[in-house]
Amino acid sequence: MIPAAFEYYRPQDMAGVLAILEEHGDDARVMAGGHSLIPMMKLRMAEVPHLIDLQDVGGMSGIEVGTDSIRIGAMVTQSDIIDDARLAAAAPILREAALQIADPQVRYMGTVGGNVANGDPGNDMPGLMQCLDARFTLVGADGERDVPAREFYEAAYMTAREDEEVLTAVTIPLPKGGYAYEKQKRKIGDYATAAAAVQITKEGDVCDSAAIAMTNLSDTPVYSEAAGAALVGTALDDAALTAAAAAMLNDIDPTEDNRGPIAFKKHVAGVILRRAILRAWSRA
Template identity: 50%
Template sequence: MIPRPFEYHAPRSLPDAIGLLSRLGDEAKLLAGGHSLLPMMKLRFAQPGHLIDLAGIPGLKGIREVGGEIRIGAMTTENELIWSELLQQKCPLLVEGARLISDPQVRYKGTLGGDISHGDPGNDHPALMLALGAAFVLAGPSGERIVPAGEFFLGTYYTALEPTEILTEVRIPTPAPGAGHCYSKLKRKTGDFATAAAAVLLRMDGAAVGSVSIALTNLAPTAFRAQAAEAFLAGKELDDRTIAQAAELVMAACDPVADLRGDIQYKTAMAGVMTERALRAAHARAAR
């Protein structure tokens, strides 16, 4: 299939892009890397009459640390995340997750903001953002607002992003030194979406869990934090028993959809397996 005819717009400033969104309304879609939108257009699941390309707008790329948080422009590509020395040193969970996204061709063009804005429960960044406690800067006609990741992902392809808003920046609290991390992802083949995946960020307080975040990919209508499992692990030692119990709590919170990657029972079981693997790996990497 080929897309329906559309008009192409290449604004040179953020206000121009917001103005186009406001003027064109529901007929307009934003184009970032295009790896989510263009396949949907080819299948005519999305049929915009106008595409607004964000590539020419300055200031939407880059990775830097400001105070106690890491700020990443929404048009930053997956490949740029992977090769960032700052992220490798201070936020390796994001680097590990980006390495597992699709294939090199996609990673050279696909953007962080595009992945997040799409709201696909099968995309990897939503769970990573939840585990990292990220927040998103959304720019619109009335100015900017900041929305925590936990309030942004509302359902399948449904986010808190208003029709006239653009995601411009991701802000991540710099993880504590010595925090353990892991993104454990089960997929059928290279480049595929996750059958199930778990993102873990873990801080140990001696032998006990000081804090832990557990977020899941493709196991509900949207990525989600496994809050019951997190609460259970807080203050406990991580051993075979507590890890297995946490995995059971994760599985109880899952609500996956059956598809070609597996039925509900299989996906739920794999959620437990991925959680166990991620917790063990994060524990091995964490400073005591």
């Protein structure tokens, strides 16, 4: 449980971060909270000759709630999300999800940027950000660009971020309607066996729109347009719920591991999704 030797850097600004990344290329990695990267280094699942700590870089720890969008700095912690009253009022699903991440000790250090940037299929925030149609701001030597969360994840631990780019912020359109983040896990602090993020709007008694994403059921988070479309135009009767679950099952590709066999994971996914949809509908 001892990592390979590495050089440690703690630059004071983004220019310093980018200079180190440019010098060392894919031998360098940035660290926000470190709760994903450090365990991988200690287990020798990742070797990082040059580790860049972002703790002293300013400008990435703010939460801005606007009239039509929310901007969250990459260094905002899960605890910050839980404690921000304006954010909880504007996007309560963020607080609901953050409260289900690991335990308080992790949430005090674990950051939004770290959770979404490294492409871990078990992390909670990537699927949630896809559900909310978030955009990730990436900064590199060539400037700044935004990448939709729904296009960011390519495979396990592989994303659209280039080696010399840093994810600095997440921007979310102001959520509307009902919401739910449901998670099933073996024990407190564990990754999800399955988790579902759902956002629903309705017109009268009919579903007007639905966004659905699930976590830890494929090598990337899964945003299912088909599952959402199965609910639109319905009153969320049993047939609509069954159709949404069937559509999601067509989009996921779980593997067998210590959280259970494939058939069990698919069953749990269906149960969790139905539960999340009904709770979001009750809040719409």
